[in-house]
Amino acid sequence: MNLYVLTLSVLFTLSQQVPSSEKCTCELSHSQKVFPHDKLQTAEGNATDCNSRITPQKTLELESLLLGLERRLDQLHTDMSILEAEDDGQLYGVLSLYIIENEMTEIKLLLDKLNRTTLGHQDLTANTLLQLEDLKKDMDELQTFDSMQVVKGRQDNKHLKADLKDCRTAINSTVAPTHPTQGTCPHGHLLNITGPRVYTAGEYPGSYPFGAWGRDPEPEAGKESWYWLVMLTSSNIYAHYVRLYSSLSALIIGVSTPGNVQIHSSNPTTNTIQGPNVVLYGGALYYNCYNKDAVCRFNLTSKTVTTSQLPAGTRYNSKGNFCRLDECYSYTDLDLATDESGVWVIYTTTQDYGNLVLSKVEEGQQPTLGQTWHTSVFKQSVTNTFMACGILYATRYVSKSTEEIFYSFDTSTGKENFNLGILINKMSSNIQSLNYSPVDQMLYTYCDSKMVSYKVLFG
Known part of the structure; x- marks a missing residue:
């Protein structure tokens, strides 16, 4: 390149020194084609x-x-x-x-x-x-215009880097665990929600806007087809019994057998139900105890109640609710959930600045809190939560007809995802309770006094 500039400089100097009649000129020609x-x-x-159409x-x-x-x-x-x-x-x-x-x-x-x-x-x-x-x-x-083979060199470098990465991965690889981790799902990843599959007003059409329903993931022998229903019968906040149905057909037409199983004759009182987010597991009802920052477990057979105290600073009595843009859902401080591994409780504390906290509820003569996880999603930006295969999912309000599962937290890896984008086709504006049943891979929702269920697709 320097020689070429020097030659031009010499030619220009000589042309200035010779008489005008003897000036010489040089023509420069570029042998390469013009790049298109x-x-x-x-x-x-x-x-x-192509990238926009093939996704x-x-x-x-x-x-x-x-x-x-x-x-x-x-x-x-x-x-x-x-x-x-x-x-x-x-x-x-x-x-x-x-x-x-x-x-x-x-x-x-x-x-x-x-x-x-x-x-x-x-x-x-x-x-x-x-x-x-x-x-x-x-x-x-x-590529024929790449006379200096820059593109080819970059491609070769890319292949070399890929080979180097594979080599390092092979060297640093570890043996897979013998037992699956808590977040491993036997069905695969959650792909979509379809339905609704069941949509019914049940036995008391329009009477009780807040409540929950579903199936027991660990039912007692002979009760595998039973369904349960809890309605907040006092001020849309409290309840003191669980209502049982022998089949889905019986629930739809409103024939309750054996009827109500009562926690206490008064409502509300010590250890009765506060808030709509309740679940039934192993023949026991799990819920937020009345006026306590604690989980209650009511055994439907022995009619006894045992409690598990939540950590200091847990928000309760409608101070840590699920919310949508213009309102919050009262007394939703604690959300109980079930999945393949048992019962969970989702809540928030003052020391977590309002972010969701997740704890495993351990079985035993008295329920206790097991391992706890702290997330970075703000509870008041969430309308509801549920668990499936050790993964916490959170929903948010999109419109009167649509709810979005937008967030997940994997307890086995600690990874969070804020962009799931799985939509639920609602039959009513509000979802007061939402719970997953591993028995049939269904979501059971209670929506403005109506019972609605959806199929969860894994794969």
Whole structure:
């Protein structure tokens, strides 16, 4: 490069020294072709277009639909078995047929959506394949302008770095644990929420806007098909009994057997229920004790109550509620939850500055708090929480018809995710309680006096 500049300088100097009639000139010519910047911009635009149209979410959508169809067919088989067992030729048979009819309608809608999605993916694949072939030709042509092989050098460096990373990974690898960690899910990752599957006003339409319902993940023998219901019957804050139903059909039509199991004759009083976030597990009801920062456990068989004190500074008596933009849900300081491993309690403390705290409730003659985790999500930005496979999920209000599962905390790794983006199709504006049942992988919600359930898709 310096020699080239020097030559030009000498030629220019000589041309100034000789007479004008004897001036010499030199012509510079560039042997390389002009780089086609417009073609590069076109290739970049086509690549960006491909990235925007081919996303992991499209594959996830198809997987979710296939998983949903698989789960629906299994549920249809279960419903048919229930019909055969319960059919008395009268009310129960008609109700079971109605449930099966709804299931068949949902399967048809799911198949229609699956067909539309599959055809759309086929068209997208064909168009994208042609576009990629054209893009490859353009890139091969553009690479011929790389006379100094800069691109090739970068590609070689990239391969070398990848090989080096694999080598380091192999050296530092550790043996996998013999037993799965607490956050490991036998079903896979939570992919989507479908439904609603059940939507009913139950036995008392519109009477009790706050409450909870569901199934016992560890039922006593002979009670595997039972459902439970707790309604806040005093000031939308307190309750003193749990109501039992022998089947889903019985709950829908409002035939309660054996009826109410009473904690205390007075309401409210010591050790009765405060707030809607209650769960039933192993034949015992877990809930926020009346006027206490403690978890109560009411054994439905022995009719006894035992308590577990929460840490000092725990907010209670409607001082640490779930909230939406314009209001909070009263007396939701403590949220009890169940999953494959047992019972959990979600709360907040003054020393955690209002962020969610999660503790495992250990079984025993008296419940105790086990391991505790501290998160970085502010409780008043959350409308509800639930547990599944050792992972805490939090929801937030989007609109009157939509709730979003936006956050997760994995207890096995301590990792948080604030961008899940899983939507729930609501049947009412508010979800007063939300709990996951590992028995059937369903979400049971209580929404403005209505009982609604959703299917959780894993994979």
